[in-house]
Amino acid sequence: MQDVLRDHAGCTIRRATHKDLIPVIEINLKTLPEHYSDYFYEELLKDVPEAFLIAELEGKVIGYILCKIEHGFSNFKRLGFVKKGHLVSVAVLPEKRRGGLGTALVEEAIKGINLRSCHEFYLEVRCSNTDAVRMYEKLEFTATSRQKSYYRDGEDAYIMGIELARDKK
Numbered sequence: 001m002q003d004v005l006r007d008h009a010g011c012t013i014r015r016a017t018h019k020d021l022i023p024v025i026e027i028n029l030k031t032l033p034e035h036y037s038d039y040f041y042e043e044l045l046k047d048v049p050e051a052f053l054i055a056e057l058e059g060k061v062i063g064y065i066l067c068k069i070e071h072g073f074s075n076f077k078r079l080g081f082v083k084k085g086h087l088v089s090v091a092v093l094p095e096k097r098r099g100g101l102g103t104a105l106v107e108e109a110i111k112g113i114n115l116r117s118c119h120e121f122y123l124e125v126r127c128s129n130t131d132a133v134r135m136y137e138k139l140e141f142t143a144t145s146r147q148k149s150y151y152r153d154g155e156d157a158y159i160m161g162i163e164l165a166r167d168k169k
Contacts, residue, residue, distance in 0.1 A: 085113030
């Protein structure tokens, strides 16, 4: 059995392994309009295993979060380039939502990103996804900008970020 990072309401949150990629892709296809190539998932698993996590219930993958590490301009107006985590995708099967599992996945991903000495962690979220925006705000993410027509269907996205604890001095 893989190392368990956290138990949450009967679910196990752990780092993903290669055998989890197919269930993760299936959840993405069922729950989100944005899809990625198989190669993309494999690269993120290889590059940032600390923040490619799955939620499992009775041996079945029911949710995931995947992140990457980037270098670029700060979302918080710091000078110069910073190292930052990017939450690429998080999803939980619809019948398993509303129990805090998405929040638990994000919290554990933040811990994983912190292991990589990042200055901040950010994400894009549909402006219409008020439940997700509220969840991120409860986790102390703030909307730093609005990206016009970010999604393929033309919807805007909020860019939301959080400065990581190591830099809050």
